Amino acid sequence: MKENKANIKKIGVFTSGGDSPGMNAAIRAIVRTSIYYGIDVIGIKHGYDGLIDGEFEFMGAKSVSNIIQRGGTILKTARSKRFITPEGMERAYKQLSAEGIDGLIAIGGNGTFKGADEFGTKYNVPIIGIAGTIDNDLFGTDDTLGYDTALNTVIDAVDKIRDTAESHDRLFIVEVMGRDAGLIALRSGIGAGAEAILIPETKTDLNHLIERLKKSRKGKSSKIIICAEGDEAGGAFKVGEAIKKEFDFDIRVTILGHIQRGGSPSCYDRVLASRLGFASVEALMGGERGQMVGIINKEIVLTPFSKAVKHIEGLNPNLLRMVEILSL
Numbered sequence: 496m497k498e499n500k501a502n503i504k505k506i507g508v509f510t511s512g513g514d515s516p517g518m519n520a521a522i523r524a525i526v527r528t529s530i531y532y533g534i535d536v537i538g539i540k541h542g543y544d545g546l547i548d549g550e551f552e553f554m555g556a557k558s559v560s561n562i563i564q565r566g567g568t569i570l571k572t573a574r575s576k577r578f579i580t581p582e583g584m585e586r587a588y589k590q591l592s593a594e595g596i597d598g599l600i601a602i603g604g605n606g607t608f609k610g611a612d613e614f615g616t617k618y619n620v621p622i623i624g625i626a627g628t629i630d631n632d633l634f635g636t637d638d639t640l641g642y643d644t645a646l647n648t649v650i651d652a653v654d655k656i657r658d659t660a661e662s663h664d665r666l667f668i669v670e671v672m673g674r675d676a677g678l679i680a681l682r683s684g685i686g687a688g689a690e691a692i693l694i695p696e697t698k699t700d701l702n703h704l705i706e707r708l709k710k711s712r713k714g715k716s717s718k719i720i721i722c723a724e725g726d727e728a729g730g731a732f733k734v735g736e737a738i739k740k741e742f743d744f745d746i747r748v749t750i751l752g753h754i755q756r757g758g759s760p761s762c763y764d765r766v767l768a769s770r771l772g773f774a775s776v777e778a779l780m781g782g783e784r785g786q787m788v789g790i791i792n793k794e795i796v797l798t799p800f801s802k803a804v805k806h807i808e809g810l811n812p813n814l815l816r817m818v819e820i821l822s823l
């Protein structure tokens with residue numbers, strides 16, 4: 496039994512930014528852990544917008560029944576423009592005080608934690624973050640909630656695309672999410688056996704790509720390129736346009752889009768969500784604040800928001816080199 500050193504009596508929980516599979520499992524863990532420790536939980540709807548508007552609802556043990564397996568977020572989510580204004584933050588603080596909430600748990604990504612950092616510091620509110628984004632683009636955790644599920648969604652889709660690519664001897668350029676981060680593209684590309692992976696973090700050399708595709712083993716009946724939406728060359732359609740005149744086989748583009756954000760979370764994401772939800776409540780009780788809770792090498796780790804939001808610098812260049820070799 497963890498001691499409630501900070502004397503937390505009421506926790507507010509919200510999800511913010513793009514949703515990700517596993518958010519509901521984290522909410523469940525937060526609610527059930529809090530109840531165990533005799534702490535009330537208030538669900539805040541629509542992220543920071545709901546904080547400003549006082550969209551609060553009491554959450555009992557039953558309110559989180561049967562959600563561990565559900566994608567999306569029962570608390571809804573939003574990217575709030577109002578919260579980044581001084582007036583928005585002040586209104587949010589008044590709502591929080593009026594409700595008697597003495598600690599917050601924010602589930603989201605970069606934008607969510609930047610807002611939490613500013614708000615928590617300015618108004619002296621204890622806030623703990625849980626990384627919920629399919630992009631996996633935060634420091635302080637090996638994986639973010641939803642990343643594993645999104646990867647499985649992508650490789651499942653690419654496996655299907657490969658069937659038709661093979662039948663028609665086509666090249667497919669599959670665009671995956673990742674406006675600023677290429678981790679989904681890199682990992683799913685390796686898992687799906689792609690010929691090439693194009694990501695925002697590295698320069699996309701189209702001439703090199705064309706050369707490689709021309710040299711690739713004769714008789715290969717399908718070719719798959721995975722392209723992150725924020726890739727340096729401007730995304731899958733632009734890459735397709737730029738290279739199509741160089742080849743006599745058909746080229747098709749598929750944008751996977753928001754299907755990557757939906758679906759039932761994988762077992763890995765459910766376990767991650769349960770551990771992070773549980774740890775976030777205990778962190779608040781222990782007097783921690785202004786930090787994101789993550790898992791590194793299987794252990795719970797707290798990282799200050801200011802560090803967590805520093806986008807992962809550079810990706811392992813060996814992985815891209817390996818992709819070129821394995822797709823001979």
Ligand code: F6P
Nearest residue numbers: 513604628629630672673674756
């Ligand atoms: O932040 C997660 C993410 O899925 C990005 O990969 C993507 O670029 C973005 O959200 C899309 O956001 P929206 O749903 O607002 O279009």
